[in-house]
Amino acid sequence: MKPAAFDYVRADTLDEALAVLAAEGGDARIIAGGQSLMAMLNMRLARPKVLVDIMRIGDLDRIAEERGRIVVGAGVRQAKLLAWSELAAKLPLVALALPWTGHEQTRSRGTICGSVAHADPSAETPLCLIALEGEVHLRSARRRRVVAAGDFITGMMNTARQDDEMIEAVSFPIRAGNGYGFREVARRHGDFAITACAAIASANGIRLAVAGVADKPEVRNWPDLDGSALDDALNAFAYELDARDDIHATARYRRDLVRQIGREVIMEARRCRA
Amino acid sequence: MGHPAATPSSATAQDSAWIGRSMERVEDAALLSGNGRFIDDLGVRPGTLYAAILRSPHAHADILSIDTMAAKAAPGVAAVLVGADVKALTASLVVGVKAPVECWPIAMDRVRYVGEPVAVVVASDRYKAEDALDLIDVRYAPRPSVIDPLAAITPGAPLVHDGFPNNVASDRHFSYGDPEGAFASAAHRIAIDINYPRNSCTPIETYGVIAEYNVNDGAYDILANFQGPFSIHAVISRALKLPGNRVRLRTPPDSGGSFGVKQGVFPYIVLIAAAARVAGRPVKWIEDRLEHLCASNSATNRATTLSAAVDATGKILALDWDQVEDCGAHLRAPEPATLYRMHGNLTGAYDIRHMRVRNRVIVTNKTPTGLNRGFGGPQVYFALERLMQCIAVELDFDPLDVIQRNVVPSGAFPYRTAPGALLDSGDYVKALELGASSGGLEELKARRAAARAEGRIYGIGYAAIVEPSVSNMGYLSTVLTLAERRKAGPKNGAQATATVSIDPVGAVSVHISSVPQGQGHRTVVAQVIADIFGVVPQDVRVNTEVDTAKDAWSIASGNYSSRFAAAVAGTVKIAADRIAARLKRIAASHLNVEADDVTFSNGKVHSQSNPDNAMPFARVAALSHWSPGSLPDDVGHTIRETVFWTPPELAAPDDADRINSSLCYGFIFDYCGVEIDRVTGEVRIDRYVTTHDCGTILHPGMVDGQIRGGFGQGFGAALLEEFAYAPDGSFLAGTFADYLVPTATEIPNPVIVHMQTPSPFTPLGAKGVGEGNCMSTPVCIANAVADALGEKNITLPLVPARVRALIAGDEPPAPAGVTTQPRSRKPGDRGLQGEGSAEVGASPQAVWDMLLDPNTLQAVIPGCHSVEKVSDTHFRAEVTLGIGPVKGKYRAEVKLSDLDPPHAVTLSGSADGALGHGAGEGRITLVPREGGGTTLTYKYDAEIGGKVASIGGRLLDGATRVIIGQFFSALAHRAGGGGAADGAASGLRAWLRALFGGAR
Amino acid sequence: MPRLTATQRHSVRFRLNGHPVEGSAEPRMQLADFLRHELGATGTHVGCEHGVCGACTVLVDGMLTRSCLTLAVQVDGCDVRTVEGLAPERGRLSVLQAAFRRHHGLQCGFCTPGVLMSLDRYLSTNPNPTEDQLRELLSGHLCRCTGYTPIIRAAMEAAATLASSTRQEDSTHV
């Protein structure tokens, strides 16, 4: 279980990293925390020609508040964001969800942006980013662009990132006055979610995002539904996610969780808003 | 300290200074400091090469060809071996039953399980060896496979080995007492069907072998983290076609856990030895985790039907066992031992005089089985103790009452069971009472009542079992008929060995061939010696490495069947006692006292009546070296004593097939309360109580350690762990993210209760304790879940989805307009269906022409490098497929059939590559649209196997859909795709929309 | 920005347990392999090579790090700490190590180096952990031998010992 051979570039600046991506395109891979990529390298599931290590690019390791958004740079590790003193105040949903990502020993290395780039359908960070209507800040040697999180993740481990682009940062809007609920069910502590639900209660109604069921986190916005109307909406959502069976859970089980946990987190978000 | 319940109480323990104490282990300082010496920590000879193994992605296939040219030419590669190369140097491993069947450590011309070795590369380092694996080109012709044990023995099932008709390797019937009479006269017949799943104890250190062939001596020198039994040494040397004295097998000082599993390294010993011989250099192989999970070994899965004849009071009169034991693709030594290890105690802890048994040993296309902690116990007790619970439910008794009514009565020991076990000692009735009172059973019942009153789902389960230890090396011959046994000659006993040595300065060393894997044998032996010689354990050096060329060993040597405390430690005592007796005589002559008056304490040998009349122990002990002439006549020497000890109770099976399969039988009584989460189906253990009588406790801390460790594994087997296979034989639990080992957040801390009834048959009164909870815990938890849900049909592991399925009612129907994929298949089944459609600008005829055109195919098949046209409707392609960073090269075949131009066509394809293989079939229909263009609709079925199936299970279906989607969307795109795509698969739909919608 | 080519070995230097070390590695070499087979620091173990078992856990610049999910070339210039550096001096055991020995917090000892690294790091910043916190921390490690309870007990005792010794130090400083 050893990686196939690759070149390694330790980029000191963003431009250096982008230059390699521009030159090598799809044959290059960024390595950030390595918590997903290295396992795939070891198993030879991935065989890039060159790895670009971005973790020594000082500018990327920043958490900043800009124009009503929290910007998290590509160098920010999950542990750092979790330990950020303003997290619970500024991004309560992320504060609820991030402790469910892996373990202390993986959060210490894995990055927020790496998790978004990887686009695992069960991952918590993409779920939060989509639930919160966050944005992905892409950068290539040619251009910069900003893509809404919901458009960025296009499917299982598939994103709108072009081969020469990297994620420079992701940003989460700060929304005061909303209520949040989060819960996930996994086989063991730290495992990828079988189903994870995040709810936001706001003046506009409710927003429910679900990971682990479809190929990517999916969202629904509803007015303030209750009772059987809410049940019906959850039931329709559960079916629309087109759940599948695997060795850890059945499709039916996943739908059940969407119906039940979905309701739970919505109630939680409402309580929390009130 | 910290183990109040573990206070030793036996006479032996009280009288002694060290035995019975939880002293700190002599092993630990090095292990805690990073100074352990595990196999991969030891240096190798200069020039050592490294091996990597290519493994079968198919459960069952013929090997058509293996092309190793490119691999042989790769940088750093010294040798590449395939089956024929190994066959030229070795003989088949012996098979446990008489049949025209062979068993090789590498596939010859047919693979029979996913993970079976197909080729071995030997190179200058492991990285380069794996590089070369990628260059080996193997062509397979898949065969139908058989996975389920009961399906395997139905007529017409695919045959795994031509020499095992109906896949049955052995079919034996046994009868003890008068089972027919008992069943005929009993008030009730109560039965249960069990399918016990596959799992393994998965040590954290994997297998390792370093082998070398000395061409001048014609001999192998092999270091492996093998754990015994050393009967396997005979199997190895036979396979290497050499007498045993030319196969030197050594074990490293430390081993990172085994739990039986490292017995299974032996086929790799043969394989790597052959590789070393071919390479002409030492070869080292360290198994990786993917190899380990997929192909090292597994406990057997077993289909059992167990019936009991029960009278009106709940007393069991007879049992009827029908066991179908699934040993996987090869019957590897010592199988079918898993089935027969428990034979003598198939009546469990109960006084049941009549029994009928049918034992079938069968083969399927799964990893070959072998030793695993509990070895046969989990499978047997799951059936037996589930049955006890069912008897209670059906006859409306409390389950504990049924247990109490049936256990072997106090005062009946030693008790001979119907199938021949001699239960050495115990007081089961008292242990049940002690466990219930010390563990707070009444309180637990109150908690259940309270929980139920609140509408929560809560249950209590019990299990009462005997834990056999020190296996009779003859039990396996019970699989043979009497006539076969007579022909083969008797097999019985269990030789334990110990060597105690005293060096010229009087320091004591001990060697044992028990191959510990973390059980602290060196500490306990030091305690035994310290008590006998009156020294401190720290002054005793114990060596547990085995070297078959120099050490005292026998076939029973090794670390299995919990034989250390009962047999090996006792043998150490016998050896040390012999030296002590001589030392007493020597000292007596110097101290001018009678030998009887001499005793050892505080590093001195002294007169008991006059302690001041003393000599340093070291001086007396060294005399045999320095002054043999001064020793009393006929005392011999005290330099070294090797003892071989075998208990007389371990006789061969008798003519009526009665077998005392083990020397000692401990008793365990477990119960637990569980609560089930109504929403998630998760099972939470409220309290788990485990009561043990393992005879005399030599080291309370280690005994509790064994109990907690076994409990953790039993807990995992109950709730988390399964070597899952798809019906096509794909292995689905290839990583530690799929094979779920419980962590500290899952495993609760069990309440441990001790009782000590020394064994009359072992030198120290001790019995084994290491395996019991692997046997009792899975069924105890299952019984609690059965109680909580009022459900008879309980299957392990109790994954939340499975549990929830038992409590959830009908599902709310899908709202109108939302269709779900057809899902007739079982969870884990790899069959994947999907459908979708796209609107394209081109006319049906134009789309049709594209489908039959290699250039278009090249453009639309995702990642296609080249297309070769074999015929008008048959194409071959080289493709790179993948999602995200996961990419692999495949050889693909595409065939068109059922052509209905230009309306519909069936497209079937297959792909084969290093990451796996897949096959699928899809029907494409082309319907003209009003105003031009075509609606392209497709529907497909696909199946994926190989590496991606075993390590990417969670993501596989989705990934496959993406790739298939890529094909159709590329086709649509090529055909001028535009308008809204409309498919049932929302992921695919979104994907298509993103691709077309976004682009336009 | 040097580009380290795939087929060559490149010099890698860092501080290991406070001492400068140097070796050479292809870019693809795992840090675990580099520590063990290049530097001979075999205390760090390898159990899965995909980040789940935790046996390979070390500290890199103070961060808990799976050395199987890290390349040797990535830690060039870093501060790396492994189980070999836990004891205050050779032949002695740290408070945590000694507590493991006292409570039988290990059997085969294969998972132990990683477990020790996580606990040592955690206790240095969380001197008063609850049992639940420790269990959550240890969810990043697989131990097949102990059932974890003895590990938790050892860690709780070590935390208490360390806390009381810092209190003592604090009071002597006052």
Ligand SMILES: Cc1cc2nc3c(=O)[nH]c(=O)nc-3n(C[C@H](O)[C@H](O)[C@H](O)COP(=O)(O)OP(=O)(O)OC[C@H]3O[C@@H](n4cnc5c(N)ncnc54)[C@H](O)[C@@H]3O)c2cc1C
């Ligand atoms: C034991 C274990 C358990 C885990 N459990 C969970 C879990 O429960 N939930 C969860 O969400 N995750 C889990 N993870 C994954 C973990 O969160 C990863 O850290 C994360 O998915 C990827 O982040 P990374 O920084 O490690 O990225 P890497 O592994 O370095 O990279 C991942 C992918 O993203 C790309 N990439 C990374 N950064 C960028 C960038 N800035 N721009 C463009 N591309 C980039 C890489 O090229 C690569 O393809 C677990 C991991 C492990 C080992």
Ligand code: FES
């Ligand atoms: S070897 Fe690194 S986590 Fe298992």
Ligand code: FES
């Ligand atoms: S002590 Fe053996 S795995 Fe933990």
